[in-house]
Amino acid sequence: MHPTLTHIALHVPDLDACIEFYREFCAMGVIHQRAGKGSRIVWMAEPGKEHQFILVMMPGGQQRQLAATDYSHFGFAVESREQVDMLANKARAAGCLIWEPRDEPYPVGYYCGVVDPGGNYIEFSYGQPLGPGSEQMPIP
Known part of the structure; x- marks a missing residue:
């Protein structure tokens, strides 16, 4: 099973x-x-x-109040760094950007963070060994 x-x-x-x-x-x-x-x-x-x-x-849920150091999130992969930047710009304009785009060493990659209306954090990333185009990347 x-x-x-x-x-x-x-x-x-x-x-x-x-x-x-x-x-x-x-x-x-x-x-x-x-x-x-x-x-x-x-x-x-x-x-x-x-x-x-x-x-x-x-x-019926409660608004989530995550601490600034809480990185609990849903992760979505996108197909390019430009898409991460586009989503960050869209979120910035909507007032829901929480993590500016940033680069981290592999396997984290390039990402930004957004908060949904319920207080859940959403990560949009490129360059992780998950999602579009990742089949050729090793998982560490």
């Missing part, structure tokens, strides 16, 4: 704001929604990955 990670489920304080954030910044789409336990449950996925990994969100 070998378990496969298929989803992360979150209670969020503003479901619609989180849906819009993940559409706008992460290119995820709503693939399913339903009423559930007195609320609305939404499944979101990246295009083409609907059967691999989804984000499940439902209203």
Whole structure:
């Protein structure tokens, strides 16, 4: 037996704001929604990955208040440094950039950090041994 990670489920304080954030910044789409336990449950996925990994969100959560030294985050890989910079500029304009773009030694790569409407941190990275184009990179 070998378990496969298929989803992360979150209670969020503003479901619609989180849906819009993940559409706008992460290119995820709503693939399913339903009423559930007195609320609305939404499944979101990246295009083409609907059967691999989804984000499940439902209203009712508390706003996360992460300390400045807390690096808990969701990681999204992008295809270039320019995409990291573009997302950082977009987040800066929206007032949700938390980590300016920076370079770190392999395997961390080039990344920036953004906070979603629920207070969750999101990392956008390029040059890690994960995501687009990483098949040729060794995992340390």
